[in-house]
Amino acid sequence: xxxxxxxxxxxxxxxxxxxxxxxxxxxxxxxxxxxxxxxxxxxxxxxxxxxxxxxxxxxxxxxxxxxxxxxxxxxxxxxxxxxxxxxxxxxxxxxxxxxxxxxxxxxxxxxxxxxxxxxxxxxxxxxxxxxxxxxxxxxxxxxxxxxxxxxxxxxxxxxxxxxxxxxxxxxxxxxxxxxxxxxxxxxxxxxxxxxxxxxxxxxxxxxxxxxxxxxxxxxxxxxxxxxxxxxxxxxxxxxxxxxxxxxxxxxxxxxxxxxxxxxxxxxxxxxxxxxxxxxxxxxxxxxxxxxxxxxxxxxxxxxxxxxxxxxxxxxxxxxxxxxxxxxxxxxxxxxxxxxxxxxxxxxxxxxxxxxxxxxxxxxxxxxxxxxxxxxxxxxxx
Numbered sequence: 001x002x003x004x005x006x007x008x009x010x011x012x013x014x015x016x017x018x019x020x021x022x023x024x025x026x027x028x029x030x031x032x033x034x035x036x037x038x039x040x041x042x043x044x045x046x047x048x049x050x051x052x053x054x055x056x057x058x059x060x061x062x063x064x065x066x067x068x069x070x071x072x073x074x075x076x077x078x079x080x081x082x083x084x085x086x087x088x089x090x091x092x093x094x095x096x097x098x099x100x101x102x103x104x105x106x107x108x109x110x111x112x113x114x115x116x117x118x119x120x121x122x123x124x125x126x127x128x129x130x131x132x133x134x135x136x137x138x139x140x141x142x143x144x145x146x147x148x149x150x151x152x153x154x155x156x157x158x159x160x161x162x163x164x165x166x167x168x169x170x171x172x173x174x175x176x177x178x179x180x181x182x183x184x185x186x187x188x189x190x191x192x193x194x195x196x197x198x199x200x201x202x203x204x205x206x207x208x209x210x211x212x213x214x215x216x217x218x219x220x221x222x223x224x225x226x227x228x229x230x231x232x233x234x235x236x237x238x239x240x241x242x243x244x245x246x247x248x249x250x251x252x253x254x255x256x257x258x259x260x261x262x263x264x265x266x267x268x269x270x271x272x273x274x275x276x277x278x279x280x281x282x283x284x285x286x287x288x289x290x291x292x293x294x295x296x297x298x299x300x301x302x303x304x305x306x307x308x309x310x311x312x313x314x315x316x317x318x319x320x321x322x323x324x325x326x327x328x329x330x331x332x333x334x335x336x337x338x339x340x341x342x343x344x345x346x347x348x349x350x351x352x353x354x355x356x357x358x359x360x361x362x363x364x365x366x367x368x369x370x371x372x373x374x375x376x377x378x379x380x381x
Contacts, residue, residue, distance in 0.1 A: 023056065023193050026206050028140040029261045031110055034077045034092060038264045042069040043280040046269050051209075051255055056144070058194035060207075060257070062267060062282065065199065070286040070369040078102055083116035083128050090114075103137060110137040112152075127156045135184065142206055142258065148188040155181045174236075175220040179227070183215045196257045196266055198282055203259040203266050210254040216247045252278065286367045300363055306377035309352025315345035315363070322366035327351070327359055327376070335359070354378050 032038060047065035078090035081100045090102035090113055099117035103110050112135040116128040135152040157179040192207040218230045218240075230237045230247065237244055251273040257266040267282040299316035313325050325347055326337040335354065340347045356379055363371040 023144055024204055024206060024260060026140055026142040026258045027260055028107060028138075030140060030258055030263055031105065031138050032073075032075045032092065032263045033105075034075055036075045036263055038073040038075075039283070039285050040071045040073070040264055040281050041067050041284040041286060042071055043282065044068050044277075046277055046280045049255075049269055049280075051253070051269075051271070054191050056193060058192055059197065060194065060267075061197045063197050063199050065267075065280065065282060067199070067284070067286055068368055069364070070367060071281065072096070081116070086116065086128050087114050087130075108141070109139045111135065112137055114154075127158060129154045129156045136186070139188075142190055142208070144190055144193045144206060146188075146190040149186060151183075151185045153181065153183040155179065174222055176223055177221045179219045179221075181217045181219075183217075185213045187211045196259070198267065199284055201283075203257070203262065205257040205259045205266060208256045208258065210256060212252045212254065213249065214252075215249045218247050286369065300372060300374060302361075302374065302376060306379045307351070308379060309350055309354070311349055311351060311376065313340070313347040313349065313361075313363075315340060318345065318371070323371070324364045325349075325361055326364055327361045329357070329359060351378060 043066040045066040047062045049060065049062060049065075053060065073094060073096055076093050076095070078084050078087060078093045081087070081090075081093045081095060081102065083100055083102075084090070084093075087102040089104050091105050092103040092110065094101040094103070099115045101112060102114050102116075104113050112131060114128070114130040118126060131152045131154050133152040134150045136148075136150045139148060157177060159177045160175050188208050188210045190206050191209050194205065194207075196203045196205045219227050220230060220236065221227050222236075228234060228236065230240060230244070232248075240247075252270050253273070254268060254270040256268045259266050262283065264283040265281070268280070269277065270279045271277055299318075301312075301314040301316065303312055303314075305311065315323060320342065322342065323340045323345075324337055325340070327335050329335055336349075336351065338347055338349060357377075359376045359378065360373055361376050362373045365371055
């Protein structure tokens with residue numbers, strides 16, 4: 001009996017440390033509240049992350065992850081939003097991009113209830129819309145082995161008068177209005193726990209694998225013919241160009257790491273269904289300039305806009321420093337970049353080699369922080 005008792009004690013001495021260290025239950029201490037500023041870094045190289053490491057008491061070493069761009073997410077009271085009257089139930093607001101995102105907080109989750117600003121798929125139309133169903137930003141409590149799912153959808157419609165003439169060359173004059181429907185389903189599984197090693201700190205974490213299925217459906221209304229879905233079987237779809245790649249069904253897998261008392265997702269790495277890294281964001285900071293940049297005061301003059309190709313970018317209300325303008329097509333592919341003159345804060349560029357269409361450009365500071373993003377229209381004959 002004494003020998004058996006000693007064996008049991010020895011066995012418990014082996015397994016208890018593993019059971020007590022690291023295998024945390026995530027609480028709502030991860031929920032952001034008004035006044036919080038979350039500081040993260042965007043990366044283009046995930047530092048050798050292996051998504052197939054699944055299980056208990058693991059160690060993910062991301063200390064070599066790249067440091068490409070600083071991101072600050074500032075949460076405020078929903079009442080501070082320009083469209084707050086449209087979301088009376090909201091109590092939390094993120095307005096750090098071309099959209100205002102409104103949330104409703106509960107003890108066990110934070111749910112996105114709607115947005116105002118550029119539509120989140122095409123990024124071309126300013127609209128306000130409510131979500132149907134649930135799109136969960138944070139959830140608690142979470143423990144190893146838990147599984148969750150949520151579904152949401154929204155539909156936005158707009159007359160052709162709000163659609164840029166250069167967006168659908170050869171089509172804009174034919175359509176009366178357009179309608180975008182987006183259906184999203186998230187399947188979450190807490191598949192691992194262990195230690196996450198990031199540049200500057202280690203964290204005890206739970207890992208959530210989120211599989212997201214998104215179906216974006218764009219329809220246009222043609223006089224007499226009525227509504228028509230722009231899919232691979234519709235001859236009108238060719239007029240969309242690169243925008244067509246944003247439509248239809250897409251599936252991504254995100255690996256999200258959470259640790260108590262950290263309101264940032266400690267790391268969030270997203271891959272397409274072929275395993276290609278799409279985005280990587282992790283908790284951290286990049287060294288910023290001594291002079292703080294207040295985004296609301298930033299001015300960027302771009303003229304002429306629309307342009308036939310020759311365009312001038314001019315910065316105002318920014319401290320002296322190194323700034324770059326980066327131009328993307330509508331689906332986020334980088335096409336061109338150049339640096340501003342440090343003395344004048346001005347950049348003259350010839351973009352006549354680009355096709356007619358709508359583009360996005362970002363101003364990036366010397367530390368890789370994106371200061372602002374705006375649209376540019378090229379009307380090359």
